[in-house]
Amino acid sequence: MRNVQLPFSQTQKIRLQNALEKLESLSTKGNSDATVIVADTIPVNYEDGVLKGHGTNDLDGEVVATICGVVERVNKLVYVRGLRARYKPEIGDIIVGRVIEVAQKRWRLEINFRQDAVLMLSSMNLPDGIQRRRTAVDELNMRSIFGEYDVICAEVRGFQHDGSLHLQARSQKYGKLKRGQLLTVPPYLVKRRKQHFHHLDQYGIDLIVGCNGFIWVGEHVESKEDNIDDQMDVSEEQSGKSIGGEEENVDTPLDTRHYICRAANAVRALSNLGFSITLEVIMGVVNLSLSMNIDIHDMLGSEFCVLVAEKEAERRSSTKRKG
Missing domain, CATH: 2.40.50.100 (RNA polymerase II/Efflux pump adaptor protein, barrel-sandwich hybrid domain)
Structure with missing residues (x-):
């Protein structure tokens, strides 16, 4: 467990220590x-x-x-x-990164790796969705697709002979991420799973847990993956992740913003405690805060940190008994 740097009272220190010791014993017994x-x-x-x-x-x-x-x-x-x-990439990893440079036929991204990752213009879908050769016009319009400081989601394609890491975004589920928060946690807290894209329907938000420790929490957008042929004429402004084009200035509903902040603070609380970041654990922390009527800003306080540790110890103990 990581050392939690929060101002705890003596009672809170004892409760937290007991919860962490219980979690440690459960992990050790499980080998x-x-x-x-x-x-x-x-x-x-x-x-x-x-x-x-x-x-x-x-x-x-x-x-x-x-x-x-x-x-x-x-x-x-x-x-x-x-x-x-630092993050150690594997082919097929889902990652979240931030564009730091628009270069010739490529974007450079910060992904918490020992060097920047590269997304080639030829390794992503074009705004029109048509598979064709990239032209000089496409290269001139690169900054209208992704600009500096844009947050995007992509997949690890592989390593080149020079050691550089190349990404790809050839699916409609990849692309620019808008109207949300980018969080950074230590990569070891994120385990590789079959699903890293999550839609929290009851809250109207999307959660993308990047294998590189970058986590996105944002307003839900409809995926065009399944019916792209029927949506070719739909404006890209209707998709929060559409690639390219001008973004319409759409306000995020206040309730959705509250849920985004609540989920983001749940991730921060788990990261402070050194707990694994999974959908189930994040949802547990969000539901805990809602059930106890805890304000969003109080989720980063000492008392809630202790409550999360105690709740996680109870959850793992219950899971072990059922197993």
Whole structure:
């Protein structure tokens, strides 16, 4: 668990410590997601053929950690994922990034990687949705598609021979993100899952959990993925994620803004505590704040931080009993 830098009272410190100790014991017993420090023994249950990966070593027949981090297991491979490490991309990852430069036939993005990522003009859908060769006119209009400081969603395409990371946005679900908040959390708090795009229907907001630790919370927009042929004549202003074109100045409803801020503060609270960022946990924190009638700004306070830790300990304990 990370050290939470908040002004706690003595009672709150005791409650938080008890909740964190309970969570730590649950993680250790499960032999997965256990937090370890240097020289900690990693239990492998005397399995045969255990493969020792990054952050581990063999000492007197035991597997010990050589770095601080979280234990990960893939079949018989055991390794430690460093807590302070930067994002390590894998092909197919869904990422959220910010444009920092519009260059020749490409955009450069900050994605919390050791170097900037590249999105080529040829690796994305054009505003008209037609598959064709890119022309000089398309290149001249690049800044009208994505400009500096725009936040976009894309997919990791792969690495080039020079080591640069290339992205692609060939699906209608990718593109510019508007009317929302961009949050940054440590990448180790985000696990790769089958689904990183979430629509919270009851709140009218979208949540995109980027594998690189950049998380987007914004107003819901209708996807054109399934019926793009029927929407070719629809103005791009009607899609919050449409690529290119001039954006209509549309006001976000006040209730939706409140839910965006509430979900964003839920992510911040979880990040402060060092908890994994998943849809289920975020929804739990949002529902907790609503059920207890806690103001949005109070979600970043000491008392709510303790409540979240206690609620998460209760949830994991209940899940383990059911399992």
